[in-house]
Amino acid sequence: MTRLYINGIEVDLEEGTTLLEAVEHLGIEIPTLCFHPGLSAYGACRLCVVELGDGRLVSACTYPVQEGLQVRTHSPRVLRARRMLIELLLSICPGSKRLQDLAAEHQVERVRFSVRDERCILCGLCVRMCAEQMMAHAIGFVNRGYRRRITTPFDLTSDVCRRCGGCLYICPVCELRCQGPEAPSVVCGSCMTPAPTCPPVYEDLACYMGAAGECGTCVRGPRTPDRRSPDFTRRRESV
Amino acid sequence: MREVEAIIERYGAKRRHVIAILQDIQTQFHYLPREALLEVAARVRIPLIDLYSIATFYNCFSLVPRGEHVIRVCLGTACHLKGGTRLVEALERELGVREGEMTPDGQFSFETVRCVGACALAPLVLIDGRYYPKMKQRKLTQVLARLRRARPPAEVTQ
Structure with missing residues (x-):
């Protein structure tokens, strides 16, 4: 048995377990794209980065547990790294719902890299x-x-x-694509700011939730660029 | 293909020798013929896609025929500034082929590379693995003429 500490919680695990398994054992969620329990670990997407006690960032899916290891799964550094990774992945694969959802979850609001739609993140x-x-x-x-x-x-x-x-x-990215109207930028992000549902008033539904945003939860909120358009303001006022 | 069989024989049909086998095939044929890859895959019992991955990963392998003499023009930063692109144009004129192609007589093939690690000698041209420093169009023409005369050429070194 190997004893390690994940976010300060003490766990005993068998040797040969990976950090990802250990983290999931505790019920802590960390995002992964290239990992599947039925396949060998590959460490391609790097989204499962965790911070070790000595400050190193390693991919949890390929790192075996070690005696006395201190692991942090959601430290500011880890979150920053994850945000950057999501931004990079989005820049080569903006059409993926999975990535757009991750972006929303991690408050990735823009993509600063030139976008080329490869429809593949080479996760293997x-x-x-x-x-x-x-x-x-x-x-x-x-x-x-x-x-x-x-x-x-x-x-x-x-x-x-x-x-x-x-x-x-x-494939994590060639599944369902955006069903609704084109998002205003690479990162749609509309589901980050759920507004009260009122479909008859808001025609401007974003696309990622439900069939073409039927439920209306993802109505373009105050964070999306559209709010500056006079059109949007007028409609808001009419509510 | 008997040559391929002999090469596999030399190293043994083991997965770990695959790169050496491919290198020898490349040296012998100046490229990796498709039949050769199929044969290696069958004899060594490794998936064809693995061989194809290796063959496309390493720059020293080519899937299209290369000429007897391989001319590489460096287009790294230093060589680019020192007029590497003009050497490319000169070669295209001289050989009548575009970058990455082989002359119809199979004598020359010409490709561009990024930096060969001798920037002080820019612009550089590599012919059959030999460095030709501070290359000029006129010098290039002379070297090509010499190589044409020297037929049959010496064995190609990578």
Whole structure:
């Protein structure tokens, strides 16, 4: 048994457990995108960063528990790092609901990087799914750096792919996209400031909650740029 | 392909030797032919996609044929300032091919690289792994002419 301290709470865990498992064991939630319990840990998305006693930031999904380890899962430094990561991920994948939700949760309000919509965050879940669960080894990473992407050998239809769809099933970003009108910026953020629900008055529903914002909870609130438009003010006054 | 078989034989059909095998194939054919990759995958029993990942990851591997002489023009910061792009234009004129292509006679292929770590000697051109420092268009023409005369060329070193 290994004894460690997570946010000051003492826990005894078996050797070989990862920090992520330890954290989840305590019921503490930390975001992950590239982790799946049925697949090997990969540490690609880095969202599960935690701070160790010596000040290092490590990815919880790949770090094994150690005797006497002090772990902080939501220290200011960790939260700052997570916000930056979400901002970076959003800049290559703005169409993902999962990322937009994370951005809202972590108060990421803008993206300062040039946006290129790759529709992929290179988390490698599909590659591991294909290799480890489906035993197909049909897809993988090719090229490197800026040009890295996921594809089949020679970009041809694979002989070994059984079209099981496991890669699509597990992808954290190619799931449901925005259903409603285009958000005013890369970060929609409307669900960060839920306003009272009153659908007949607000036509300007944001898109991320429900089918095209039917419930109206995510009506563009005072934080979104739209509030400065005269149109918006007029409508507010008419309420 | 008998050559590929011989190369695999030399190292043994083990996963850990795959990069060495691919390097030898690259040296022999000046690129990695698709059939060779398929054969290595089958013989070493590793997924084709893993080989393809390796082949596209490392710059020393090429999936399209490279010429007998590989010309690399440095376009790192120093070489760029010292006129590396003009060398690229000169080569395109001289060889009649664009960057990343091979001349129809299979003699030369020409690519650009970012910094080869000798910025004091900018602008640099590498031909068959040899550094040609402070390159000028005129010098380049002379070197190419010499290489053309010296056919058949010496073995390509990477």
